[in-house]
Amino acid sequence: MKRRIGFIGLGIMGKPMTLNLIKAGYHLTVYDVNQKAVSDLVRSGAAAAASPKEVGANSDIIFTMVPNSEHVMEVVAGENGIVKGATPGTVIVDMSSITPVASKAIASEAAKSGIEMLDAPVSGGEPKAIDGTLAIMVGGKEEIFESVKEILYCMGKDVTLVGDNGCGATAKLANQIIVNLNIAAMSEALVLAAKAGIDIDKMYHAIRGGLAGSAVLDAKVPLILERNFVAGGRIDINLKDITNVMETAHAIGVPLPLSSHLLEIMHALKVDGKANQDHGGIVQYYEKLANTEVKRTEVQ
Numbered sequence: 405m406k407r408r409i410g411f412i413g414l415g416i417m418g419k420p421m422t423l424n425l426i427k428a429g430y431h432l433t434v435y436d437v438n439q440k441a442v443s444d445l446v447r448s449g450a451a452a453a454a455s456p457k458e459v460g461a462n463s464d465i466i467f468t469m470v471p472n473s474e475h476v477m478e479v480v481a482g483e484n485g486i487v488k489g490a491t492p493g494t495v496i497v498d499m500s501s502i503t504p505v506a507s508k509a510i511a512s513e514a515a516k517s518g519i520e521m522l523d524a525p526v527s528g529g530e531p532k533a534i535d536g537t538l539a540i541m542v543g544g545k546e547e548i549f550e551s552v553k554e555i556l557y558c559m560g561k562d563v564t565l566v567g568d569n570g571c572g573a574t575a576k577l578a579n580q581i582i583v584n585l586n587i588a589a590m591s592e593a594l595v596l597a598a599k600a601g602i603d604i605d606k607m608y609h610a611i612r613g614g615l616a617g618s619a620v621l622d623a624k625v626p627l628i629l630e631r632n633f634v635a636g637g638r639i640d641i642n643l644k645d646i647t648n649v650m651e652t653a654h655a656i657g658v659p660l661p662l663s664s665h666l667l668e669i670m671h672a673l674k675v676d677g678k679a680n681q682d683h684g685g686i687v688q689y690y691e692k693l694a695n696t697e698v699k700r701t702e703v704q
Contacts, residue, residue: 406430406431407464407465408430408431408463408464408465409425409431409433409463409464409465409467409555410432410433410434410459410460410463410465410467410486411425411433411450411459411466411467411468411469412459412466412467412469412470412486413436413467413468413469413475413479414434414438414441414442414444414469415436415441415469416530416533416635416636417469417499417529418467418499419441419444419445420534421533421538421559422450423445424536424558424559425555425558426448426449426450427558428558430555430558431451432445432449432450432451433450433451433452433453433459433462433463434451434452434453434459435452435453435455435458435459455484455489456480456484456485456486457484457485457486457488457489458489459486459489460486460489460490461489461490462489463490463494464495465495465497465552465555466486466494466495466496466497467497467498467499468480468486468497468499468500469499469500471644472500472502473502473506473507473510475500476500476502476507477506477513480496480498480513480514480521481510481514486514486519487513487514487519490517490519491518492517493518493519493520494519495519495520495521495548495551495552496514496520496521496522497521497522497552497556498510498521498522498523498525499525499526499540500525501525501573501576501645502525502573502648503573503577503652504523504570504573504574504577504652505570505652505655506573507523507569507570508569508570511544511569520544521544522542522544522545522549522552522569522572523542523543523544523569523570523572524541524543524544524556524572525541525572525573525575525576526539526540526541526560526576527541527576527579528560529623529636529637530636531636533559536560537560538559538560538561538562539560539564539579540556540559540562541566541571541576541579542566543565543566543568543570543571543573543574544565544568544569544572545568545569546565549565574652576645577645577648577652580642580646580649581646581649583637584646584670584683584686585663585666586618586621587620587683587686587687588666590618590621590624590625591686591687591689591690591698594687594690594698595687595690595693595696595698597698598696598697598698599694599696604625604629604698604699604700604701605629605701608625608629623684624684627684629700631699633681633682633684633685634681635680635682636682637682637683638680638681638682638683639673639678639679639680639681639682639685640679642670643667643670643679646663646667647667650664669686669689672689673686673688676688676689676692
């Protein structure tokens with residue numbers, strides 16, 4: 405018999421991940437403050453819960469995908485949190501992007517009620533959440549990881565136990581440095597090329613097979629050329645992640661000059677009203693500096 409699964413957080417990432425679990429044949433109980441998102445999932449076969457506590461009471465394994473550390477703590481250990489309804493032996497898999505310090509603290513709080521916890525943040529954005537090919541980096545006990553691994557593979561293609569509690573969160577921070585600095589470096593190059601007057605589409609095809617090629621280049625250049633900044637990975641969420649990067653780095657004595665600059669770029673974009681755009685929109689910061697725009701060359 406398949407275990408009962410709960411899912412809390414049905415946003416850009418959580419909703420398609422939940423749908424993949426339903427497609428895999430699991431019975432799901434879902435909760436989100438956005439009732440429309442809950443209704444959409446109920447139409448797809450999930451059961452609605454009125455609170456995280458109710459999810460806990462009706463689930464053996466509970467996935468959480470919420471915006472920040474405070475939200476995770478609230479849904480896990482708040483007044484109507486998971487631990488108030490779950491029985492000992494229940495497993496919480498937090499797939500949010502939070503700090504390792506917060507993740508360890510929340511795992512300790514859950515353990516007081518006999519509840520196990522893994523931190524399992526993801527990478528790949530909305531497209532990979534939809535097609536179930538996310539990269540999932542996990543922190544926690546190996547035996548708990550093994551007990552839920554099959555379910556994680558319903559949402560991801562690369563699922564890796566990195567280490568103990570907090571290690572998945574740390575791997576996610578490293579991932580976010582690489583992804584967002586890659587977008588920033590790509591943006592500088594695109595703006596240089598655009599201002600120089602060359603065909604960006606042709607340049608992209610010229611360089612993508614070389615060392616400059618990357619998953620970021622392939623995912624973001626076509627969207628930038630179409631001026632499509634609909635969020636797959638929002639600027640404000642990535643700003644939160646890079647803030648967590650800097651907080652963690654400073655706490656353990658790691659200077660990160662490039663990430664520090666990137667954080668200020670993201671704050672500038674937020675002030676400019678672009679917080680809810682995709683992080684490919686970082687290019688607009690450089691466009692503003694250079695007074696140019698990266699777009700597809702019109703055919704004469």
